[in-house]
Amino acid sequence: MTDAEGTSTARPSAPTNLAFGVDVGGSGIKGGVVDLDTGELVGERFKVLTPQPSTPDAVAGGVVEVVEHFDWTGPVGLTLPGVITDATMRTAANIDKGWIGTDVYELFGKALGGRQVSVLNDADAAGMAEDRFGAGADVDGVVMLLTLGTGIGSAILINGTLVPNTELGHMVIDGKEAEHMASSKVKEDKDWSYHKWAGKLSTVLETYEALFWPKLFIVGGGISRKADKWVPMLSNSTPVVAATLRNTAGIVGAAMAVDAGLRT
Missing domain, CATH: 3.30.420.40 (ATPase, nucleotide binding domain)
Structure with a gap:
């Protein structure tokens, strides 16, 4: 017409x-x-x-x-x-x-x-969405989503295929569950600076790297909206990017x- x-x-x-x-x-x-x-x-x-x-x-x-x-x-x-x-x-x-x-x-x-x-x-579910349509689109290999909130939620995808129910926030690292070491709630409760918290999170990410060798970490949760303030402080090797699909x-x-x- x-x-x-x-x-x-x-x-x-x-x-x-x-x-x-x-x-x-x-x-x-x-x-x-x-x-x-x-x-x-x-x-x-x-x-x-x-x-x-x-x-x-x-x-x-x-x-x-x-x-x-x-x-x-x-x-x-x-x-x-x-x-x-x-x-x-x-x-x-x-x-x-x-x-x-x-x-x-x-x-x-x-x-x-x-x-x-x-x-x-x-x-x-969030990991599947981010892997296909969000921050992980067009990334081959292992992609890991971590939601940083009250705890640490996790999703692992291999070339788009989900490995369900990984629950990596409960992995014990240096005597503590990962989410008791580096969730955003821990940062808030202990009033840590971004620099101190990024150090704790780096330890968690380095442990995941040694086990899974991901191509990319995608971080979600409310604190991901301020990723520019703390991602540059991380010391792990794998690239870390903020989730894009959010809610x-x-x-x-x-x-x-x-x-x-x-x-x-």
């Missing part, structure tokens, strides 16, 4: 390669429709508060509310803050301990009317997981 002056007025076609992701966190349940060609959300994300107590049935109700907000009727990918193996939640970080032992596929499949679901760890990474990764039929 053209206007009176001969200029094309055709609208760009709407994205067709879509999937839906929901990111369940300790404080909020957020979701949205994802364009899998670009890694971008189609429209705004929608968020509800995580119920308190955050029991499995209560959280499933919040997930249904998010999905129904978009009138989405297809498969749904979900993240949870814990380790999931053989469809079962094994740990429960920042969520009700009643999740431990829950069959997450039975729970969400029933709540969502029997539709297809994929459920995975939240750091793993959408979990949603995007969950959508990627269900599109791929991933089941952990």
Whole structure:
């Protein structure tokens, strides 16, 4: 179609390669429709508060509310803050301990009317998204995402393939769990300077390097927004860059997981 002056007025076609992701966190349940060609959300994300107590049935109700907000009727990918193996939640970080032992596929499949679901760890989902669409795009080999917050979440991808449930924040280094040595919470609690904290984080990264030889570390969490203040102070060898997808990474990764039929 053209206007009176001969200029094309055709609208760009709407994205067709879509999937839906929901990111369940300790404080909020957020979701949205994802364009899998670009890694971008189609429209705004929608968020509800995580119920308190955050029991499995209560959280499933919040997930249904998010999905129904978009009138989405297809498969749904979900993240949870814990380790999931053989469809079962094994740990429960920042969520009700009643999740431990829950069959997450039975729970969400029933709540969502029997539709297809994929459920995975939240750091793993963020790592998948960053590896394909964010800071790790076009990087071959081993890419590691580390979320630096209350603890240290981790995800390892090898040429785009996820190694699930790595939980490297619990690795013991110099007699302490890594996240008790170098999470952003430790920095805040001890009122460390960036320089002192970067030294502790460097020790953690150097340990991971010796074991996994990654091509790239991607760091997420709130402190990554100030990466320019502390990344130059790190002494490890592998390049370290800030995550770029930020608050959408979990949603995007969950959508990627269900599109791929991933089941952990």
